[in-house]
Amino acid sequence: PDGAGVPLVAQDGTPGLTMRLGPGATGIASVWIACGRSQAEVRGIDASVRRSGVAELHARTRAHWTLWVSQGAHDLADLPEEVARLYDLSLRILRLHQTPGGAILAGLEGAPDATARSEYRHAGLRDGASAADAMGRAGYHGFTRRFLSFASRAMLESGPLAAIFDAGG
Numbered sequence: 001p002d003g004a005g006v007p008l009v010a011q012d013g014t015p016g017l018t019m020r021l022g023p024g025a026t027g028i029a030s031v032w033i034a035c036g037r038s039q040a041e042v043r044g045i046d047a048s049v050r051r052s053g054v055a056e057l058h059a060r061t062r063a064h065w066t067l068w069v070s071q072g073a074h075d076l077a078d079l080p081e082e083v084a085r086l087y088d089l090s091l092r093i094l095r096l097h098q099t100p101g102g103a104i105l106a107g108l109e110g111a112p113d114a115t116a117r118s119e120y121r122h123a124g125l126r127d128g129a130s131a132a133d134a135m136g137r138a139g140y141h142g143f144t145r146r147f148l149s150f151a152s153r154a155m156l157e158s159g160p161l162a163a164i165f166d167a168g169g
Contacts, residue, residue, distance in 0.1 A: 030054040065092055073139030091138060094131050098143060102150030103167045104128035124164045125151055 019027045032054070034045040049057065069088045076084040097105045103123035128147055136144035154165045 032057075068092070068095070071139070091135070091140070094135055095140070095143065097131070098146065099123075099150075099167050101168065102146035102148075103154075103165065104131045104147055105167060121167050122164050123150070123154075123167060125154075126163065 017029050017031070019029060021027050032046075032049055034042045034049065036042040036045055069091055072091065074087070076087060079087070094104070099105065104127070105121045106124055106127055107121065128151065132144040132147035155162065158165065
């Protein structure tokens, strides 16, 4: 039922979990990774997750994003419910692609081949400007300001003709 104490099996860095289900049954497995500067910090984070439970963490995450989406200046009353849901989801996806430094990443995927960097993430000015404009029109002006500050810094350092930057500029 809650999976507590079920051993997590890892082979070649890929975790696996055995879940026995009867015909027509469904199940959910929740896994978390605790990261910290010391083993004691990691154990403390793990203990906190176990105390509050995965359902509580999911509820807090949903509440955070619901509040964040409500901060924008958009009236979706005339749109069908499914379109409004996709609009809100699109705002969240754009927000998750912005780094703390303001870059709007084109993608979050890993390196396309073994010779590329382990973090193949880049920020294109044209695509970022379109995303920043859309977010500004939706009422998320801080998002737009962070992008424009990033673009300004990156162009001052690299020159105005550069069009694609790494996440740091």
